[in-house]
Amino acid sequence: MSLPIVIIGSGFASYQLIKTIRRTNGDCLIHVFTNDSGDDYNKPDLSHVFSKQQNPEDVVTLSGGRFSEQYNVTLHAHTFVESIDTENQTITVNGEQHAYGKLVLATGSQTFIPPFHGDGCEDILTLNSLKEFSGIQQKVLGSKKVLVVGGGLIGTELAMDLANAGKMVTLVEPNSHLLANMIPDFISLPLEKACREKGVTVTLSDCVQAVNKQDNGYRVTTTNGQSYLVDCVISAAGLMPNTQLAREADIMVNRGIVVDSMLQTSANNVYALGDCAEIEGKVMAYLQPILLSANALAKTLLGTETALVLPNMMVKVKTPHYPIQLAGNTSVEIERWSVDIDAQGLCAKAYNISNQLTGFVVTNERVKNAFPLFRELNTTN
Numbered sequence: 001m002s003l004p005i006v007i008i009g010s011g012f013a014s015y016q017l018i019k020t021i022r023r024t025n026g027d028c029l030i031h032v033f034t035n036d037s038g039d040d041y042n043k044p045d046l047s048h049v050f051s052k053q054q055n056p057e058d059v060v061t062l063s064g065g066r067f068s069e070q071y072n073v074t075l076h077a078h079t080f081v082e083s084i085d086t087e088n089q090t091i092t093v094n095g096e097q098h099a100y101g102k103l104v105l106a107t108g109s110q111t112f113i114p115p116f117h118g119d120g121c122e123d124i125l126t127l128n129s130l131k132e133f134s135g136i137q138q139k140v141l142g143s144k145k146v147l148v149v150g151g152g153l154i155g156t157e158l159a160m161d162l163a164n165a166g167k168m169v170t171l172v173e174p175n176s177h178l179l180a181n182m183i184p185d186f187i188s189l190p191l192e193k194a195c196r197e198k199g200v201t202v203t204l205s206d207c208v209q210a211v212n213k214q215d216n217g218y219r220v221t222t223t224n225g226q227s228y229l230v231d232c233v234i235s236a237a238g239l240m241p242n243t244q245l246a247r248e249a250d251i252m253v254n255r256g257i258v259v260d261s262m263l264q265t266s267a268n269n270v271y272a273l274g275d276c277a278e279i280e281g282k283v284m285a286y287l288q289p290i291l292l293s294a295n296a297l298a299k300t301l302l303g304t305e306t307a308l309v310l311p312n313m314m315v316k317v318k319t320p321h322y323p324i325q326l327a328g329n330t331s332v333e334i335e336r337w338s339v340d341i342d343a344q345g346l347c348a349k350a351y352n353i354s355n356q357l358t359g360f361v362v363t364n365e366r367v368k369n370a371f372p373l374f375r376e377l378n379t380t381n
Helices: 011-024 044-046 064-072 128-143 153-164 185-197 242-248 287-301 364-380
Strands: 003-006 028-035 061-062 072-075 083-085 090-093 095-098 102-105 109-111 145-149 169-172 201-204 206-213 217-222 227-230 232-235 239-241 257-259 268-274 278-281 314-317 324-328 338-340 345-351 355-363
Touching: 003 011, 003 095, 011 028, 011 287, 044 128, 044 153, 061 064, 061 201, 064 072, 083 242, 095 145, 102 287, 128 232, 145 153, 145 217, 153 169, 153 314, 169 217, 185 287, 185 345, 185 355, 217 232, 257 268, 268 287, 278 287, 324 364, 345 364
Parallel strands: 003 028, 003 102, 028 072, 102 268, 145 169, 145 232, 169 201, 257 278
Antiparallel strands: 083 090, 090 095, 109 239, 206 217, 217 227, 314 324, 324 355, 338 345, 345 355
16 A cells, blocks of 8 residues: 555645545545644634634534545544654654655644733734634634734734724734735725724834733833733734644755745655745745645645645735725835826836836725736736
């Protein structure tokens, strides 16, 4: 009997890979090791759980048990992988060795919590998985005032969702505008306005300095001298790839687990994809590159080496009061913008020094133009 494909992790990347493999091969052995229940769910849905009054079970599309039956995998739920031996091609779980033919690291990422001062730091919440949602749900539901750290994609979506759920929300972002790593300030201004109109207190160009316990809540102070008394603090300050297992196995790690065009790591027969993988120097924690990675890696694992080709990516910002879609390069080395604004929204095209279209942003009802623009972008690049 051939050795199995072993996958560490049960998030979107892992399960998308399995679904892709099973479309063409229903028999190869697949073992999944995960430190949670292995339920299948759509992680972006976590951005709306509070306004929709959802429970963790409402987000689950297939339980771990049902997933393992439907896709013919051996699921090792609630297990912790202790180490990887790349020379002997084994992993160690609970002191026992499990051999693999191919190993896939789909270990995901964890929310970065900046090094704040204060005795309340250990109580800072994160929302990056169904398991974390289960752990913080009652705390958030019981809170009237919530402070969100970070005005990036996740932080902005979360702040809007909490406001829609009736919470008094403060959003603290160190940059001068929201979504600073994705869009320019003139596009972000209406988003900031939409947040404020929903009751979110948006604090820009400021950083949380300390989180201290006070009464039954927390006193949060910032570098600009602002002070907020809140019931809970949620960090959405960015994601850090989970690389410890790879690092301890002497697999090359930079910001993420470094992979080549075949998604193979520096170790033979060991691959990585999803939030933990670093592709062409970038960690791309978005659905589209993960889907493309899963499709390419499935073919490679089944014997047909397939290089990953990454075209321009489309990103959707799920803020219902100011929807945004963008693609391509919209944040660095932009020579000029062509902007069209009307009652339906904004359409902004980014051009480089050679006057080539490099990216675009559309908002509100103009998001219906996203796919024609996306085709134009891919034609000119």
